[in-house]
Amino acid sequence: MDITISGISSGWLSVSFEYDTRIAQAVWAIPGIRYTGDGLHWIMPEFGSSIEGFLASLWSTGLFAWKPPIKSLPAIIAPHVDIFVPDGKERKPQAAAVESSGSVLDFRPDEPGAIGRLLERFQQRIKAAHYSEMTIRAYSHWVELFAKEGRIPRPGEPAESRINAFVTKLAVKDNVSASTQNQALAAILFLYRHVLGTEVGRIDDIIRAKRPIRIPIVMTRDEVKSMLSRMNDDMKLIASVLYGTGLRLNECISLRVQDIDFNRNSITVHDGKGSKDRVTMLPASLAKPLADHLARVAEIHNTDLKEGWGEVYLPASLSKKFPNAATEWRWQWVFPQKRRWHDAAAKHEGRFHIDASVVQRAVHEAVMQAGITKHASCHTLRHSFATQLLENGYDIRTVQELLGHSDIRTTMVYTHVLNKGPSGVRSPLDLL
Numbered sequence: 001m002d003i004t005i006s007g008i009s010s011g012w013l014s015v016s017f018e019y020d021t022r023i024a025q026a027v028w029a030i031p032g033i034r035y036t037g038d039g040l041h042w043i044m045p046e047f048g049s050s051i052e053g054f055l056a057s058l059w060s061t062g063l064f065a066w067k068p069p070i071k072s073l074p075a076i077i078a079p080h081v082d083i084f085v086p087d088g089k090e091r092k093p094q095a096a097a098v099e100s101s102g103s104v105l106d107f108r109p110d111e112p113g114a115i116g117r118l119l120e121r122f123q124q125r126i127k128a129a130h131y132s133e134m135t136i137r138a139y140s141h142w143v144e145l146f147a148k149e150g151r152i153p154r155p156g157e158p159a160e161s162r163i164n165a166f167v168t169k170l171a172v173k174d175n176v177s178a179s180t181q182n183q184a185l186a187a188i189l190f191l192y193r194h195v196l197g198t199e200v201g202r203i204d205d206i207i208r209a210k211r212p213i214r215i216p217i218v219m220t221r222d223e224v225k226s227m228l229s230r231m232n233d234d235m236k237l238i239a240s241v242l243y244g245t246g247l248r249l250n251e252c253i254s255l256r257v258q259d260i261d262f263n264r265n266s267i268t269v270h271d272g273k274g275s276k277d278r279v280t281m282l283p284a285s286l287a288k289p290l291a292d293h294l295a296r297v298a299e300i301h302n303t304d305l306k307e308g309w310g311e312v313y314l315p316a317s318l319s320k321k322f323p324n325a326a327t328e329w330r331w332q333w334v335f336p337q338k339r340r341w342h343d344a345a346a347k348h349e350g351r352f353h354i355d356a357s358v359v360q361r362a363v364h365e366a367v368m369q370a371g372i373t374k375h376a377s378c379h380t381l382r383h384s385f386a387t388q389l390l391e392n393g394y395d396i397r398t399v400q401e402l403l404g405h406s407d408i409r410t411t412m413v414y415t416h417v418l419n420k421g422p423s424g425v426r427s428p429l430d431l432l
Contacts, residue, residue: 014043115147125195139187146188160201163188178211215416216383217374226370235362237289242378244283246385246403249378253353258330278404301332309349386414
C-alpha cells in the first residue's frame with residue numbers, strides 16, 4: 001500500500017491511501033485536514049508546516065520502512081510524494097486526483113443527484129463508525145432534510161449560522177420535542193465533522209426545545225398478569241421475557257440461542273444500547289417455557305437446513321471469518337420470523353428475527369382487552385420490572401446493572417414509586 005500526496009488546486013493538496021485505521025487516526029490529527037467523503041481522499045492546506053506535521057504523524061505510526069526527508073520537501077508538492085509501507089514491493093508513483101464535481105466540499109443542492117451522493121457518503125461513513133441501523137436511518141433523515149433546504153454552506157463559509165437556523169426552526173416552527181431536536185443536531189454535527197471534514201464552532205445561539213421531566217408509566221403486578229393472560233404463544237413468551245428481565249424490545253428480539261444460559265439462569269445482551277454488553281437474569285418461571293420454545297425453533301431450523309437454507313445474518317464480518325457459522329444452531333435467533341425471506345435475484349432464502357412491530361401490536365391489543373387505561377407499551381414492561389425490583393428492596397446499583405444504565409441518575413427515576421413521595425403521605429381527608 002502506498003500513500004500519495006498530490007497538488008490538486010491552489011492552496012490544497014490531496015492525500016490518498018487504502019484505508020487503515022492506524023493511518024486514518026494519524027491523518028485526523030493534522031490541523032486543517034478535511035475528508036472528501038468518497039472513501040479515497042483527504043485534502044489539506046499546502047503550507048509547509050501542514051506537510052511536515054502530516055509526514056511526522058505518519059512516521060509515528062511505525063508502519064513505514066523509511067522516514068521521509070521532511071526538510072527537503074518544497075512548500076508545494078508537485079506532482080506527488082509516495083510513502084511505501086514495508087511490504088517488500090515498490091510501486092510506481094501514481095498521482096491522486098479529486099474531481100471538484102465529486103467532492104462533498106463542493107456540494108450544491110441544485111445539482112442533479114447531489115443529495116443522493118451526499119447521503120450515500122454519509123451512510124458509508126456512519127456505518128464505518130458502527131452506529132446502529134436505527135440511528136443510521138434517523139440521522140439520514142435529518143441530513144437529507146438539511147441538504148434539501150440548501151443549508152450546507154460553500155467551502156470557506158461558516159457552518160454555525162446555518163446549523164443554528166435549522167435546529168432552531170425545528171423547535172420554533174415544527175414544534176419538535178427536545179429529544180428530536182438533539183437528535184437532528186447530532187446528525188448535522190456528524191455530517192460536518194466526519195463527512196465534510198469541517199469543524200463546527202460555537203452553536204450557543206440555538207433555541208432549544210424545553211425537555212420535559214417525565215415519570216415513567218408503570219403497571220401493577222395485577223395489570224401485568226391481566227395483560228399476559230390475554231396473549232398467546234410466542235407473543236406471551238416475548239412479553240414475559242420483557243417483564244421478567246427488563247430487556248428493551250430490540251434487545252429481546254435480537255437474542256440468539258447462545259445468549260441464553262440455562263445452567264447459570266442468565267441472559268447475555270450483546271451490542272445493546274450504546275453498543276454495550278451486559279448480563280441479566282433468566283427468571284426461573286421462564287426456563288421451561290423458553291426451553292420448550294427453543295426445541296420448536298430447532299425443528300424449524302433443521303427443516304430449513306434440509307431444504308438447503310438455514311442461514312442467519314451475522315454481526316460485523318463474522319460470516320467471512322467463520323463461513324459456516326451462519327448455519328450453526330448457536331447463532332440462530334431465539335425468536336425467528338415465521339416465514340423465510342426470499343431473494344429471487346440471488347436465489348437465496350433465510351430467516352430474520354421477528355419484527356418489533358408485531359410484538360408492539362400484540363402488547364397494545366392485550367392492554368386494550370385487559371381494560372388498562374394507562375398508556376402502556378412494550379417499554380412499560382421494562383419500567384415495571386425496574387420499579388418493582390426497587391419496591392422489593394433490591395439495591396439501586398443492582399437494578400442499574402441489570403438495566404444497563406451508564407448513569408445512576410437514569411435509574412433513580414424509578415424511585416418515585418417508593419413510599420417516600422406523595423403515595424407515602426396521608427391526606428388530611430383520611431383523618432376526618
